[in-house]
Amino acid sequence: MRIILAILMTMFLVGCGDSDSQSNTIQASQSEQTFEWKLVTTWPKNYPGLGLAPENFATKVAAMSAGRLKIKVYGAGQLVPAFEVFDAVSQGTAEMGHGASYYWTGKSKAAAFFTSVPFGLNAQEMNGWLHYGGGLELWRELYDEFNLVPYAGGNTGVQMAGWFNREINSMEDIKGLKMRIPGMGGDVITRAGGISVTIAGGELYTAMQTGVIDALEWVSPYNDIALGFHQVAKYYYYPGWHEPGPTLELIINKDALASLPDDLQAIVETAARAVNQDMLDEYTARNNEALISLVETHGVQLRKLPDEVISELRSISVEMLEELADDSDLSRRIAESVKAFQRQATAYHAISEEAYYQARKQK
DSSP states (O other): OOHHHHHHHHHOOOOOOOOHHHHHHHHHHHOOOEEEEEEEESOTTOOTTTTTTHHHHHHHHHHHHSEEEEEEOTTTSSOGGGHHHHHHHTSSSSSSSEEGGGGTTTTTTGGOOOOOOOOOOOOOHHHHHHHHSHHHHHHHOOOOGGGOOOOOOEEOOOOOOOESOOOOSSSGGGTEEEEOHHHHHHHHHHTTTEEEOOOOGGHHHHHHHSSSSEEEEEEEHHHHHHGGGGGGGGEEOOOOOSSSEEEEEEEEEEEHTTOOOHHHHHHHHHHHHHHHHHHHHHHHHHHHHHHHHHIIIOOEEEOOOHHHHHHHHHHHHHHHHHHHTTTTTHHHHHHHHHHHHHHHHHHHHHHHHHHHHHHHHOO
């Protein structure tokens, strides 16, 4: 009996050793497997801020994965046109994309919520809502039918209202205005009597110069000066009521993401979070100097939109947000989540951020 037990124990230990060996072999095989992805963007290649974010993402992923996941970045038009990024990633033509969700409202109207809505959340609040307020889960639910997994991929902070070749003194000046302004901001301008159009960033200078449009919004001083809009427009208006906290997105083909081992998936998520915050940091630093240059060196006429105009645009925005919420059950859930978060954030910021700004400027 002792001999039989000894033989059985030996067989058991050998079996365990084989199992452990097989497991280690599988893990080693996974750790040696490499992947090469394509990342398409809606921005010109290496464009400051917006265009460099996907480049930074690819660099971070390569470094953290020791080269196991290599991502090649393509600017707008290099592999697919700017406004075909969503479809290209959804269909698997490219594994990843970088852009803004409000470009895809033709696919789903509720996509606008995840870039920015007029008079909505600022950058700090958007990050809070997405990562700790349930926003990211709703975003992924929305994109699931398109075989996409979204991540926040940058934020430029409160934008400028834009560049105009006519003064805006009342709502009458909005009527007939041809303006490049995407998303819900564009819908509001249209309802106010203007004409909104969506044009890729690389085409805006020529469109403004040739009179195809009368006004445009792009981002903020850091990017606007790089595209030379001060050379083709007279007036630079603020505040950016239409995009108070515009979140950019990194979208990944769901099947491509699932093909990665767990550690590479974690690296992708970590790199996305890093790039998301890094962009906001950069714009917070760069916009200051760029605005000084626009005004003091280039003589740009900086103007504030009249209170009457802001008030009317806000009223139109409230109506349109309600209409958007009624588009579907998911739209309603997203809208209610955003509004609840904004109410809480507004109440707290009244005694924190806003109160501090007022205290800081007192002499």
